Amino acid sequence: MIRLEGITKHYDTGSRRVTALSGIDLAVAKGEIFGVIGHSGAGKSTLLRSINLLERPTSGRVIVDGTDLTALGTKQLQEQRRKIGMIFQHFNLLSSATVEDNIAFPLKLAKTPKADIRRKVSELLELTGLTEHRFKYPSQLSGGQKQRVGIARALAADPQVLLCDEATSALDPQTTNSILSLLLDINERFGLTIVLITHEMHVIRSICDRVAVIHEGTLVEQGRVVDVFLKPQHPVTLEFVEQVSDPVELPPAADLAARLLKITFLGERTYEPILSKAVQATGVTFSILQGTISKLKQVPYGQLVVKLEGDGAAIERTIETLRADGLDVEVA
Ligand SMILES: Nc1ncnc2c1ncn2[C@@H]1O[C@H](COP(=O)(O)OP(=O)(O)OP(=O)(O)O)[C@@H](O)[C@H]1O
Known part of the structure; x- marks a missing residue:
């Protein structure tokens, strides 16, 4: 569903050049939940934002559903981006709009007929458990409810891919779990491909099928979560695994009997x-x-x-x- 080929990204700030990503190759299959984990500054956001070209790579190709996004003009890129929804750590809601207007926003932009918007918004309110909050404003909602609005808005255009930018990092553990369950539910019901970035192994362990570990702009390890979790190969991976469980280590043999x-x-x-x-x-x-x-x-x-x-x-x-x-x- 998603292929990143040789993605490199430099940021030039004055006389300094920061290499945020170097030579990233990654493939995400249709319908899977793929997690990217790394420390602060490792390049996670840059990687995620490369997938919908919110951040244009310095070199490399981004292929989504068979289309090379890096080769498209502005209008075609806008079209293709409809296939890719996104949610954010700080929700990015319109504070002056109600819950239902926030969710309807992308549909209004796409000039969807009013009756279709009403039907779709009702479905999404139901799906995300927000029906009773439809006329509230973001300031009247908890963090978890705001993220549910973010998810509903991201799903409004029926995307094939959902990008999650540290979507639970601003939430308490219980709310984090309820948002993770919602993401898993959406993935299973609609076969939506999900790519998420996080610095918490708990998130990876709870819902991801595969994971990539990013360190200083390169992928140091990737594979099925079970394999990476049970047999971490890179020291950075081991650090993340130790966030959620004490390592079970085989001590050296001491006794011949x-x-x-x-x-x-x-x-x-x-x-x-x-x-x-x-x-x-x-x-x-x-x-x-x-x-x-x-x-x-x-x-x-x-x-x-x-x-x-x-x-x-x-x-x-x-x-x-x-x-x-x-x-x-x-x-x-
Ligand atoms: N717009 C920018 N201009 C210059 N440097 C940038 C810019 N955006 C990111 N960087 C640098 O690129 C590197 C990777 O940043 P990125 O935000 O992708 O990392 P991250 O893993 O998402 O970190 P965090 O978890 O702290 O958000 C960092 O060194 C960062 O300072």
Whole structure:
């Protein structure tokens, strides 16, 4: 759905040149929720704003739904931008307009007939849970309600892509979760492709399918959230993972009569008694040294560090059984 090819962006300020992005290649599939995470100044906003050319890259191509946006003239670009909605950290609502007028704004700009606007706005109010607030002004709303208006407005033109610029960064944790649930709901119902930028791993873990980690203008790691989360490769990725969970680390083996294992469970297997069945069969004993069970999007996962003790050959058989059962097992 979205392809960024070799995107580089320099900002020239007086005699100084800042390279905000260098050589970014990225592909986002139709219907997925793709997160970009990075520290302040890493280049997240510049990257997101490149997708709809609010920020024009110094070089590289931006292809959305098969069209190279960088090759278009102003009028064609305006047309193509209708496919791309956007929401913002500080909502960017019109303070002098009611909720319904804010939502109707893009439809009025597109000269949509009045009856269609009324119908569409009612649908969007319902979808975002704002029906009872339709005649209020932004100053009468909470942050979460304002972001719901932002989302409804972004969806008014039936976009295929929604860009989220730190959409929950100004919200408390509970409100953040309700906005994330709404985004997930919209993604599932309409197959909308969502690209979001954030500095919070919680956001990535809650709703994203894939993630890219950006550091000093380059992508240092990308992949499925489960893979990046469970096996972070880059130190910056590890820092973000540690925001939401203590790392489960395999200590070096200290005792020759025992083996230390780090076992990763994923999906419904997390709740199955695979480990206890394996040790029952081989007669070794185990003790749990560290562990965590949580969820990535709706997928449960668990990581355990266990010490196996017993006969050497029986320990090896236990490890083989666990691996044959499809578990990821690292041995110290
Ligand atoms: N208009 C601009 N003029 C000059 N430099 C800019 C401009 N916009 C961004 N930059 C610089 O480009 C780099 C990347 O900025 P960007 O805003 O994309 O990062 P970010 O990851 O979104 O940061 P934050 O989370 O703080 O918003 C930074 O060094 C920033 O100072």
